[in-house]
Amino acid sequence: xxxxxxxxxxxxxxxYDAYYAAKKxxxxxxxxxxxxxxxLNGADVIILPGGFSxxxxxxxxxxxxxxxxxxxxxxxxxxxxxxxxICNGFQILLEMGLLPGAMxxxxxxxxxxxxxxxxxxxxxxxxxxxITEKNILKIPIAHGEGNYFADDxxxxxxxxxxxxxxxxxxxxxxxxxxxxxxxxIMNIAGITNKRKNVLGLMPHPERAxxxxxxxxxxxxxxxxxxxxxxx
Amino acid sequence: xxxxxxxxxxRPKILDPEGKAVEQGAKLLGFNNVRNxxxxxxVEFFVNTENKEDAEKEVYxxxxxxxxxxxxxxxxxxxxxxx
Numbered sequence: 001x002x003x004x005x006x007x008x009x010x011x012x013x014x015x016y017d018a019y020y021a022a023k024k025x026x027x028x029x030x031x032x033x034x035x036x037x038x039x040l041n042g043a044d045v046i047i048l049p050g051g052f053s054x055x056x057x058x059x060x061x062x063x064x065x066x067x068x069x070x071x072x073x074x075x076x077x078x079x080x081x082x083x084x085x086i087c088n089g090f091q092i093l094l095e096m097g098l099l100p101g102a103m104x105x106x107x108x109x110x111x112x113x114x115x116x117x118x119x120x121x122x123x124x125x126x127x128x129x130x131i132t133e134k135n136i137l138k139i140p141i142a143h144g145e146g147n148y149f150a151d152d153x154x155x156x157x158x159x160x161x162x163x164x165x166x167x168x169x170x171x172x173x174x175x176x177x178x179x180x181x182x183x184x185i186m187n188i189a190g191i192t193n194k195r196k197n198v199l200g201l202m203p204h205p206e207r208a209x210x211x212x213x214x215x216x217x218x219x220x221x222x223x224x225x226x227x228x229x230x231x
Numbered sequence: 232x233x234x235x236x237x238x239x240x241x242r243p244k245i246l247d248p249e250g251k252a253v254e255q256g257a258k259l260l261g262f263n264n265v266r267n268x269x270x271x272x273x274v275e276f277f278v279n280t281e282n283k284e285d286a287e288k289e290v291y292x293x294x295x296x297x298x299x300x301x302x303x304x305x306x307x308x309x310x311x312x313x314x
Contacts, residue, residue: 008294058297059300060299061299062297066297095300101301101302102303104245104246104303105248105249106248107246107248108248109249109252125307149302150302150304151302183246183248198303
C-alpha cells in the first residue's frame with residue numbers, strides 16, 4: 001500500500017479532493033500533513049494540492065515556500081522522493097525552485113474553470129510511463145494564474161530532457177492556440193524536474209478520478225506512479 | 232532608521248494582460264493618448280538600522296528572495312533616512 005501525504009497550507013482548498021482520491025478512489029493510504037509540521041510521516045508520495053495558499057498574496061505560492069514543511073519536502077525530493085504539485089501546488093514548486101520557470105496571469109485575465117484535454121508529451125517518467133490506455137487525457141483546470149513562462153534557455157533544456165509531460169491540446173491531440181486556455185509557452189500544462197521525480201501540473205487529476213465526475217483520466221496519472229512504486 | 236520604497240515591474244519582455252485590460256478602460260474614458268500601460272507593485276517598509284550599507288543589503292535580499300520573482304520581474308528601491 002502506498003502512502004500519500006497531502007500537505008495542507010492555509011488557503012488550500014483541494015486537499016480533501018486529493019485525500020479522497022488517494023484513499024477512496026485509488027484505495028491507498030493518505031494522510032494530511034500540516035504546513036507547520038517538520039515531518040512527512042513516512043509518506044511515499046507528497047501532494048501539494050490546489051487552492052490559494054496565503055490568499056495568493058504577493059504572487060501565487062510566494063509565501064507558502066517559507067512554510068516549515070517545505071524544507072523537508074526539498075530534502076525528500078533531493079533524495080529522489082516523489083512530489084506532485086497540482087495547480088497552486090505547481091505554483092509553489094516553481095517558487096520553491098524545485099521546478100524551473102514562473103507563472104503569469106492567464107492571457108485572457110479570466111479565471112478559467114473547465115474540462116480541458118492534455119496530451120501526454122513524454123512518457124519518460126513515472127507519472128505517465130504506465131499509462132497505456134490513451135495519449136490524451138480529459139482533466140479539469142481551475143486557475144487564474146497558469147500562464148507558464150520560462151526563458152528560451154530553460155525551454156530548450158526542458159525539451160532536450162523530455163521534461164515537458166503534458167501539453168494542452170484539442171480532443172484529437174493537436175497542439176493549437178485555441179486549445180491553450182491560459183497562454184502558456186508551448187501549451188505547457190505540466191513539467192518535471194530534470195531527475196523526473198517532481199511533477200507540477202495545472203490541471204486537477206484528483207478531480208477526475210472517477211467517471212461520475214466526468215472523467216476518470218486523472219486516476220491514470222496516480223496509478224502510473226503507484227504501479228512504478230509497487231512493481 | 233530608513234524607509235524603503237520598492238517598485239516591482241514585470242520584465243519588458245513579459246506580457247502584461249492586466250495592463251492591457253486597464254488600458255482598454257482608458258480608451259473607453261477617452262484617454263486616447265495613453266500607451267503601454269503596465270502594472271507593477273509598490274511596497275514600503277522601515278528598516279531598523281542606522282547603517283545605510285546594512286539597510287541596502289537587507290532590502291536587496293528581501294526584494295530578491297521574496298518581494299520580486301527575478302524570473303519575471305525587475306525591482307528598484309530607494310532608502311530615505313527617517314528620524
